Amino acid sequence: MGQTLAEKIMSRLAGRSVSAGDFVEIQPDWTFSLDDGIGLIDRYLTANGVDRLAAPERIAVFYDHYAPADTPLHAHVQRVGRLLCARFGIERLYDVGEGISHQIAVESGLVRPGQMVTNTDSHTTTTGAVGAVGCGIGAAEMAYLWAHGRLWFRVPESVRISLNGRLAPGAAAKDVVLSILKTVTARGAIYRSVEYHGDGIGQFSLPERMTLCNMGIEMGAKFATVPFDAVTAEHYRNLGIEVGDPPRPDPDARYVEDWAIDLATVEPMVSVPNRVDDVHSIGSLPEVRINQALLGTCTNGRFEDLAVAAGILKGRRIAPGVRMLVTPASKAVYKRALAAGIVETLVEAGCTVTTPGCGACAGIHQGVLAEDEVCISSSSRNFVGRMGNWTARIYLGSPATVAASALAGRITDPRSIPEAVP
Amino acid sequence: MRAEGVATVVGDDVDTDVIFPARYLAVLDPQDQARHLFEPLGPEINAKIRAGGVLVGGWNLGCGSSREHAVTALIGAGARLVIAKSFSRIFFRNAINNGLALVIAPDLAAAIADGDRVQADLAAGTAAVNGVEHAFPPLPPELLALVSRGGLWSPRAA
Numbered sequence: 001m002g003q004t005l006a007e008k009i010m011s012r013l014a015g016r017s018v019s020a021g022d023f024v025e026i027q028p029d030w031t032f033s034l035d036d037g038i039g040l041i042d043r044y045l046t047a048n049g050v051d052r053l054a055a056p057e058r059i060a061v062f063y064d065h066y067a068p069a070d071t072p073l074h075a076h077v078q079r080v081g082r083l084l085c086a087r088f089g090i091e092r093l094y095d096v097g098e099g100i101s102h103q104i105a106v107e108s109g110l111v112r113p114g115q116m117v118t119n120t121d122s123h124t125t126t127t128g129a130v131g132a133v134g135c136g137i138g139a140a141e142m143a144y145l146w147a148h149g150r151l152w153f154r155v156p157e158s159v160r161i162s163l164n165g166r167l168a169p170g171a172a173a174k175d176v177v178l179s180i181l182k183t184v185t186a187r188g189a190i191y192r193s194v195e196y197h198g199d200g201i202g203q204f205s206l207p208e209r210m211t212l213c214n215m216g217i218e219m220g221a222k223f224a225t226v227p228f229d230a231v232t233a234e235h236y237r238n239l240g241i242e243v244g245d246p247p248r249p250d251p252d253a254r255y256v257e258d259w260a261i262d263l264a265t266v267e268p269m270v271s272v273p274n275r276v277d278d279v280h281s282i283g284s285l286p287e288v289r290i291n292q293a294l295l296g297t298c299t300n301g302r303f304e305d306l307a308v309a310a311g312i313l314k315g316r317r318i319a320p321g322v323r324m325l326v327t328p329a330s331k332a333v334y335k336r337a338l339a340a341g342i343v344e345t346l347v348e349a350g351c352t353v354t355t356p357g358c359g360a361c362a363g364i365h366q367g368v369l370a371e372d373e374v375c376i377s378s379s380s381r382n383f384v385g386r387m388g389n390w391t392a393r394i395y396l397g398s399p400a401t402v403a404a405s406a407l408a409g410r411i412t413d414p415r416s417i418p419e420a421v422p
Numbered sequence: 423m424r425a426e427g428v429a430t431v432v433g434d435d436v437d438t439d440v441i442f443p444a445r446y447l448a449v450l451d452p453q454d455q456a457r458h459l460f461e462p463l464g465p466e467i468n469a470k471i472r473a474g475g476v477l478v479g480g481w482n483l484g485c486g487s488s489r490e491h492a493v494t495a496l497i498g499a500g501a502r503l504v505i506a507k508s509f510s511r512i513f514f515r516n517a518i519n520n521g522l523a524l525v526i527a528p529d530l531a532a533a534i535a536d537g538d539r540v541q542a543d544l545a546a547g548t549a550a551v552n553g554v555e556h557a558f559p560p561l562p563p564e565l566l567a568l569v570s571r572g573g574l575w576s577p578r579a580a
Contacts, residue, residue: 074448106504137488138489140516144575220482364447386439
């Protein structure tokens with residue numbers, strides 16, 4: 001019997017052949033944490049008298065949730081983290097302004113195909129876009145990993161999602177993953193490793209694959225991954241990084257479920273409050289007026305996403321009374337968008353650009369909502385209170401949908417704007 | 423390992439943003455975290471969990487963010503047992519690794535109404551709800567042992 005990608009990667013880490021359902025005690029290739037978890041890790045390490053870490057070279061710390069600090073408490077936690085990194089010899093600290101962990105991990109080539117990433121962030125599934133596997137874990141277990149090097153994991157069953165055919169103009173990777181969520185629901189892949197396959201997978205760029213894998217967690221998945229192929233190979237070739245012959249799932253690997261999507265049928269989709277899986281085709285929605293539009297996050301804050309929005313907003317102005325926030329996913333994304341004139345286009349159209357990072361998505365800073373306000377967002381969650389106000393309502397869509405909606409002041413099908421349909 | 427109390431029942435797909443909003447993530451002490459437990463839903467659920475010590479959910483309890491505060495705030499509020507039809511993977515891990523007793527049991531969760539008295543024997547896989555016996559598959563012994571000793575970091579007697 002062949003192995004899935006999750007089984008192959010976890011077998012390498014376990015030093016023996018393992019399969020779905022097995023428990024293993026392993027040292028993941030990467031153990032990341034963030035400014036919103038580093039305070040807890042410091043607390044566990046200090047309370048337990050830990051004076052050295054098992055593998056500081058497998059650690060990176062990213063300041064993305066509070067960057068730059070908006071309260072004295074958040075500033076304090078970031079200071080605690082800097083001191084912790086200095087104390088334990090953690091060399092990889094991506095401080096304020098560098099961007100979101102998952103974005104940096106992929107765009108810089110830090111994470112390689114075939115690796116396993118753990119991070120105190122549920123959207124770590126994003127790193128599966130490079131033929132790796134990534135999952136979120138809690139702070140107590142991350143502190144334990146940092147101190148002891150190994151932790152228990154269960155090898156997940158895998159689900160195969162076949163993306164077949166070609167995406168229609170005006171539809172995006174975000175619309176694909178929202179379509180999948182509509183069908184499989186927020187609990188359709190709990191504990192499973194989602195592998196994207198199909199004859200249409202090759203048309204998705206690495207940034208688009210990150211969007212597909214990012215929202216794997218919204219299905220409940222442990223991992224979401226696109227197996228290594230020519231697109232992945234080109235990414236590392238461009239970075240000048242030699243990746244050898246990375247593992248791929250075997251053709252006779254066992255999948256507990258097989259789902260198929262006909263890409264040609266995918267339309268612009270919107271997830272409506274307050275469930276990520278309450279997904280509707282944009283044309284079926286009643287009129288929804290908006291107060292804020294958010295373009296950014298680990299789901300859709302990449303250069304290509306900003307470029308799509310700029311294409312729609314160029315030479316136009318967003319609707320009066322609407323605030324549009326643009327949060328580049330990383331400093332590298334920001335610099336590229338600056339050099340390409342995209343930032344200027346967005347600002348001329350009335351957008352506000354914020355510090356690279358998670359931005360307003362988690363309801364911490366940089367654009368929280370007032371009571372009863374409505375936001376269209378390129379992010380991945382529309383839970384009650386997610387963007388800082390218990391009565392605000394969040395709709396989720398693609399970058400093109402966010403830009404078209406900001407222009408009109410209400411949720412708008414991007415296909416109504418010629419520039420959005422190449 | 424046994425746990426008991428009075429149930430507070432919540433619905434399906436209850437996410438960790440609702441259990442513990444992100445704006446409080448820098449609050450590190452479980453007792454302090456407990457003040458914000460279920461804050462978006464108003465003070466009632468928080469008070470009931472403090473008084474009863476048992477949270478019962480539907481499917482996919484604890485979905486969304488990986489924040490372990492959703493578990494440690496429950497512990498800080500005095501919760502001793504969480505029962506659900508299913509759990510999100512990360513909430514499940516956080517509960518085990520922080521020593522919060524957890525039962526996955528669709529039939530049992532469905533049988534419990536708000537305010538019911540629940541007694542569970544986690545190793546035996548049995549629970550009494552208002553005196554009526556129910557069975558559920560126990561967790562693997564290694565994970566039960568981890569819960570019994572208080573999780574990865576806080577050894578205590580079973």
